Amino acid sequence: MPLRLYNTMSAQVEEFQTLRDKEVRMYACGPTVYDYGHIGNFRTFIAVDMLQRFLRQLGYRVQYVMNITDVDDKIIRNAARDGVSVQQYTAKYEKAFIEDAAMIGIEQPHLVRATEHISQMADFVAKLLAKGIAYRTDDGSYYFRIAKFPAYGKLSKKDFSGMLDGARVDVDEYDKDSARDFALWKAPKAGEASWQESIGPGRPGWHLECSVMSMEELGESFDLHAGGEDLVFPHHENEIAQSESLTGKTFARFWFHVRFLLVEGEKMSKSLGNFYTLRDLVLKGYKPSSIRYLLASVPYRNQLNFTFDGLKQAAVSVERLRNFRQRLSGQNFPSGCTPEMRMLASETITHMCEALEDDLNTAQAQAAIFEMVRQANSALDAGKVKKEDVAPLLAALEKFDQVFAVLADDDRPKMKTVFDWAMSEGREKDISSELQEFVQSGQMTDAEIQRRIDRIQELRKARDFKASDALRAETITAANITIENTKDGISWRRK
RNA sequence: GGCGCGGUACCCAAGUGGUAAGGGAGAGGUCUGCAAAACCUUUAUGCGUCGGUUCGAUUCCGACCCGCGCCUCCA
DSSP states (O other): OOOEEEETTTTEEEEOOOSBTTEEEEEEOOOBOSSOOBHHHHHHHHHHHHHHHHHHHTTOEEEEEEEEBOOSHHHHHHHHHHTOOHHHHHHHHHHHHHHHHHHTTOOOOEEEEGGGGHHHHHHHHHHHHHTTSEEEOTTSOEEEOGGGOTTTTTTTTOOOHHHHTTOOOOTTTOSSSSTTOEEEEEOOOTTSOOEEETTEEEEEOHHHHHHHHHHHHHOSSEEEEEEEGGGIIIIIHHHHHHHHHHHOSOSEEEEEEEOOEEETTEEOOTTTTOOOBHHHHHHTTOOHHHHHHHHHSSOTTSOEEEOHHHHHHHHHHHHHHHHHHHHHHHSOOOSSOOHHHHHHHHHHHHHHHHHHHBTOOHHHHHHHHHHHHHHHHHHHHTTOOOHHHHHHHHHHHHHHHHHHOOOSSOHHHHHHHHHHHHHHTTOGGGOOHHHHHHHHHTTSOHHHHHHHHHHHHHHHHTTOHHHHHHHHHHHHHHHTEEEEEETTEEEEEEO
């Protein structure tokens, strides 16, 4: 079955097709780096990351570009307020974004910065001007004349036909010709950053940067353009208008939009007090893998209700998968194979793949892997899993993780990084006792843990259960690990 | 007001014109010296409400109630 994706442009699920064989060129609107990224941002970026990962799993060569908006009104204003350059102001947040994205398992796309493409943007405006599509106002700003692009509104399904029939020009109220015309280039304001370009001084409009950078990196027509649902209008509509009126070609073939999430059933907002950055959650002691799992567990076009209860549930689910993998990895299995296990593994892969091919139904892909885990665990209990069955089962798990990326047992170092960051930022008070304990308890070395495990084993052999249980309990707490007694001895794993 | 999305068990959440995936939580049980892990059983005659179409609807249609989104720079 081919991959099917919802395309905002056609407003339906379509078979995904690329312009070049087995090659995907895609672009996602990235963050505006004026603050730390919040979980809503990351829901979008994780969804696109999973799409990108799945496309590669399907055998596509993927060229994935994301922009960093490091110049916009808010940034310019804040930089002016703080008396620093735009670059200085954004550097910190750009770095934080890259760190956060890595923390939550996002494979880094090819990043492009707006401030490194200002000249190209000015040139773009000049070309639109030459074509009579852009016009200059008295203050030196440039606007896009929507009336020159009849298809305007085709993505967001808005009807601007009334406007195209010669909307009245109210020069008194706007210095642009039509209220809907949008800024391509804004004239400088006193005390704020601006760039000297051939078209005059100023700064680029937000929509312009994505058109310029995406086409520079991926060509005038490329396969897929992604972003949060709020970007459909006006951002993406405007990108289309600018790009297509300049090139006369289809800008992006597929439009992939991720739905906003809710937090505890309400829209996330600072005023409601339910606004969380990724770092806020880690400071509270939640693991990056739990956060990613939760954000990945609801298909991208459905509303996701982000709750702390859900976060705890996600942590348990991830544990279950990790336990299963350890169980398969650790034991000695009798030689031979059980054909049903091989069947199970291949059917699971088929089901996962079909689920993801169905417009990235991540919930069903998860259901498929858990079905396998349950059946394989059952077979393990019954002693039916043989040596040759292990590899296919692990391969199915690996296939799952190629897209979901939650199995790597690396939460601790990541959380330690956030811990250190909070200390260096003077935010000790924001470090929860959970995070504190988690970080500190993880400092026991593997050798030390192993020494204790050996001791527990000795005590058990001597049937001094009281002493062994005490040492086990103490070690579990002190090292923050899980200990399991199995037929083959004691196995342990960091939590 | 215009356009659009959704309301499924205690929680999260798939899905289908023919009788409800998966995860978590709860209860009971198996295994184990005990724990942990794992497994088994169990938890919606029911899928917002009311009508309609149909042999049959949670799934299609209509109305209503509720939640959410976009409607000029918020992912």
